[in-house]
Amino acid sequence: MNRRPLFLIGMLCFGFAFFYIPILSMILFSFNDSRLATVWGGFSTKWYAELFRNDKVIEAALLSLRIALISATFATILGTMTGIAMARFRRFKGRTLLSGLVTAPLVMPEVITGIASLMLFILMAQWLGWPAQRGFTTITLAHITFSMVFVTTVVHSRMIQADVSIEEAAVDLGSKPWQVLRDITLPVISPAIFSGWLLAFTISIDDVVISNFVTGPGNTTLPILIWSKVKLGVTPDINALATITVVIVGIGVIIAGTLLQRAEKRRLRDERMAYRDNL
Amino acid sequence: MPDAALAPAPAQTPLPFVRIQGVTKNFGTFKAVDDVSFDIQKGEIFSLLGGSGCGKTTLLRMLAGFEEPTAGTVWIDGQDMTSVPAYDRPVHMMFQSYALFPHMTVEKNIGYGLKHEPMTKAQRADRVREMLDLVQLTPFAARKPHQISGGQRQRVALARALARAPKLLLLDEPLAALDKKLREHTQFELMNIQDRTGITFVVVTHDQEEAMTLSSRLAVMDKGRIMQIGTSTEIYEYPKKKFVASFIGSINSFDGTVSQITGPEALIDIPDLGSPMRATAIAGLAPGQPVTLAVRPEKLSIGRDRPEGANVIRGQVEGVAYFGKDSLYRVRLPGGRVLSVSAVNARRAGEHDRVADWDDEVWLAFAPSSAILLTE
Amino acid sequence: MTARLSDWFNKRGWAALIIWLPYIWLVVFFLIPFVIVLGMSFATRTSTAPPFGFGGEDPILNLESYQRLFSDTLYIRAYLTSVGNAVVATVFCLLIGYPMALGLTRVSSTWRTILLMLVILPFWTSFLLRVYAWMGLMGTNSWFNRLLTDIWNALTPEAWEIAHVTMMNTNFAVVLVMVYSYLPFMILPLYANLERLDPALDEAAMDLGSRPLRVFWDVTLPQSIPGIIAGGMLVFIPACGELIIPSLVGDASSPMIGRVISDEFTSSRDWPMASAVAVALLVLLVVPLMVYSYFESRANAVKATKGAP
Structure with a gap:
């Protein structure tokens, strides 16, 4: 029993080194004074200053944020509806097709989704006259479609774990279906809805490939901007941008982790309380 | 005497309180409930008893309105409820999993159904207090379901179902x-609450002891059909079908034929026992008819000496299980059959001076009136 | 009237609403685009805008693009490169991810929470920036490259001395960055699977005389096959269609299939050809997906029979 954990712990160390050495190196070089992004030339924060002076970056970041907020919200609404429908309605016309439609985007290569959506938008513009221009609208539509199925997955798995009888109990006590939805189902699955939203948000704000296809002239999201810069090579201001991202995400994850741990502690305390008062 | 504040509105018609007539429920090709008809009287605790898959839960769900019958009618308090949706029925249910709303406090759970009643806030709060008091949970009103024990959760579920004073309360296991x-403890509490509220209870259970102690009448179900309806005593002492006799308690049964009927008694030839046995006759019995004679283990007497009278069987003790207040003897007959005999340990005895012991030759006997005759 | 409307809504309408609204959305914005791709693959390239038309010898089923798919070695090479890179990346993810996932089940619960967070953290950061991080390390002037060069030169005879290690713009770089990017997708399902295994089984096997390695081989590994398959699919499928990684760190002379689709579509403006390549890629992915769903449904069936009351 002694040898194996040593090997496993060694692998864990190796794995985490593999995960974090590139990121730490990137953070370190964001404070590099040299223009050459890979050669150390002394400490400096000038790349951060440059980043915040760059209107293009700020503009792209704001566009990405707007698209992500709107598309995540709509994706959550549509995805939650689908998740509930798939979990609660066993039989309806076209159920098989729907279950295909909510799994296919999960495994569809982004390139294909990208060109497919672009062709749709071009043909729609030609035949229907809408959307007249590609950009904010088309990216948002594509992101809603692409990320709603992730919300569906999260909500659906929560729904099938949930005890159906609590919804039946509400019906039994006189609530009509939509009241049950409002009073019972949605509050019970709200953590799943929230994580679905978060997932949709990060998918949207991180997406390059699909956005790159369906966007139009002048509508550059942050990932598209980074992509076009990075294609030309490593630059120090991207290091700075990456560092900011890592710090924001890191803080978010730490807060989430702390909250989870606190919830776990509260649950343990509640259980002890229930046990103590057992009559 | 039912408490006026807790009781439902008085029955409006002379019809039986609940009437289930010709109810059938199919799931695809599977007949979950097969042409069932019976009545439930007001104020009863009525149990549906059976193994898993016997259709008892489906029947309960049709009373609640979660399933619509494929055929047949359900009347509750004189009204045809067959296609009334669950949310419009004056029927509430206590779920097996209790189905408490996890995001609401005990108080909110109990008050949930009252939101649909034309009541003021104060009236609602009063009613919730009354219910908390009824199930003795007042100190836990502000807790969430996961913060209370299993027994307390059960009482919250009960209070929640009772809060709207349903005409019928359904209890699933x-x-x-x-x-x-x-x-x-809870069993007596349920009976007590039923007594105080006067609400009619329908209980689904697979536990025969629970059904027998709790209910005023019970229905034994098998494969979607009602096998027998009656009081606990009727079901236990006078089963009408072999299924009922063997499902409730344990029983020794023998196949035989009626050889002659003399007055109230019938003489049954039983190949396994050698000599003919006497039993109280049932209606419609004719000589030559095949019949099953059944005797419950506690109706058999056991002893080392041959008793006087009829229905005497000789055998050898093959095993003894000691339960404290009584013992169960397994007795092998000369023909090879093994019978179960239960005897109360009325007298204190050591290991070796019991009524009978391993390998002892013993005599068994039963009164003709204790024998059950079954033809189906 | 209003009463009847709300009655309808309660009985049927609300179900219809939550089913059909998202349904229609997915049909319009996901299914129809795919029908377009499929139809487009049978069209002919024209110089009009949009650049396609239906005509030629067979006006409905024009197989020209599909013929080119098999006659031009560019496409076949691209498929082979894609599958090859994806398989190698999946194997390495498994070799690194399996011990890590198993290790995560063996550490104390406090450490486990922290380490799991550390596995998930890169996943929440930008994909693009994770690729970018490796570009910084792999460049010829980077400290990492010089470190590798020094190690190589110290360990090998002088005649083999090199100035730097060539990593950027090779298939090696593509596989390395894929392993880096997709490793969490391998670790998380494997961990979820391994964590559910009953440790009493290990103890039982050991009690019956098996040595630790034997226990792993006989007890742990067979039970973790569903996790291996789930993780493998999560790595293999996106790796096959990957566009960003090969275009940033890959060898432009042997492109992967995603790059080919993108180039045909944007640079050559050959929509029919891009669509045909895309359809062929989908066919390629259907096989592993069917294997996956077979295992999935079997696992669910097992769960259903075990979970039955």
Whole structure:
């Protein structure tokens, strides 16, 4: 029993080194004074200053944020509806097709989704006259479609774990279906809805490939901007941008982790309380 | 005497309170409930008893309105409820899993159904207080379901179902999730609450002891059909079908034929026992008819000496299980059959001076009036 | 009237609403685009805008693009490169991810929470920036490259001395960055699977005389096959269609299939050809997906029979 954990712990160390050495190196070089992004030339924060002076970056970041907020919200609404429908309605016309439609985007290569959506938008513009221009609208539509199925997955798995009888109990006590939805189902699955939203948000704000296809002239999201810069090579201001991202995400994850741990502690305390008062 | 504040509105018609007529429920090709008809009287605790898959839960769900019958009618308090949706029925249910709303406090759970009543806030709060008091949970009103024990959760579920004063309360395996000690206590509590509120209870259970102690009448179900309806005593002492006799308690049964009928008694030839046995006759019995004679283990007497009278069987003790207040003897007959005999340990005895011991030759006997004759 | 409307809504309408609204959305914005791709693959390239038309010898089923798919070695090479890179990346993810996932089940619960967070953290950061991080390390002037060069030169005879290690713009770089990017997708399902295994089984096997390695081989590994398959699919499928990684760190002379689709579509403006390549890629992915769903449904069936009351 002694040898194996040593090997496993060694692998864990190796794995985490593999995960974090590139990121730490990137953070370190964001404070590099040299223009050459890979050669150390002394400490400096000038790349951060440059980043915040760059209107293009700020503009792209704001566009990405707007698209992500709107598309995540709509994706959550549509995805939650689908998740509930798939979990609660066993039989309806076209159920098989729907279950295909909510799994296919999960495994569809982004390139294909990208060109497919672009062709749709071009043909729609030609035949229907809408959307007249590609950009904010088309990216948002594509992101809603692409990320709603992730919300569906999260909500659906929560729904099938949930005890159906609590919804039946509400019906039994006189609530009509939509009241049950409002009073019972949605509050019970709200953590799943929230994580679905978060997932949709990060998918949207991180997406390059699909956005790159369906966007139009002048509508550059942050990932598209980074992509076009990075294609030309490593630059120090991207290091700075990456560092900011890592710090924001890191803080978010730490807060989430702390909250989870606190919830776990509260649950343990509640259980002890229930046990103590057992009559 | 039912408490006026807790009781439902008085019955409006002379019809039986609940009438189930010709109800059938199919799931695809599977007949979950097969042409069932019976009545339930007001104020009863009526149990549906059967193994899993016998259709008892489906029947309960049709009373609640979660399933619509494929055929047949359900009347509750004189109204045809067959296609009334669950949310419009004056029927509430206590779920097996209790189905408490996890995001609401005990108080909110109990008050949930009252939101649909034309009541003021104060009236609603009063009613919730009354219910908390009824199930003795007032100190826990502000807790969430996961912060209270299993027994308390069961009482919240009960209070929630009772809060709207339903005409009919459905209880799905009400005691199954409780441990043994709590179960006995809760059983009496349920009976007590039924007594105080006067609400008609319909209980689904697979536990025969629970059904027998709790209910005023019970229906034994098998494969979607009602096998027998009656009081606990009727079901236990006078089963009408072999299924009922063997499902409730344990029983020794023998196949035989009626050889002659003399007055109230019939003489049955039983190949396994050698000599003919006497039993109280049932209606419609004719000589030559095949019949099953059944005797419950506690109706057999056991002893080392041959008793006087009829229905005497000789055998050898093959095993003894000692339960404290009584013992169960397994007795092998000369023909090879093994019978179960239960005897109360009325007298204190050591290991070796019991009524009978391993390998002892013993005599068994039963009164003709204790024998059950079954033709189907 | 209003009463009847709300009655309808309660009985049927609300179900219809939550089913059909998202349904229609997915049909319009996901299914129809795919029908377009499929139809487009049978069209002919024209110089009009949009650049396609239906005509030629067979006006409905024009197989020209599909013929080119098999006659031009560019496409076949691209498929082979894609599958090859994806398989190698999946194998390495498994070799690194399996011990890590198993290790995560063996550490104390406090450490486990922290380490799991550390596995998930890169996943929440930008994909693009994770690729970018490796570009910084792999460049010829980077400290990492010089470190590798020094190690190589110290360990090998002088005649083999090199100035730097060539990593950027090779298939090696593509596989390395894929392993880096997709490793969490391998670790998380494997961990979820391994964590559910009953440790009593290990103890039982050991009690019956098996040595630790034997226990792993006989008890742990067979039970973790569903996790291996789930993780493998999560790595293999996106790796096959990957566009960003090969275009940033890959060898432009042997492109992967995603790059080919993108180039045909944007640079050559050959929509029919891009669509045909895309359809062929989908066919390629259907096989592993069917294997996956077979295992999935079997696992669910097992769960259903075990979970039955």
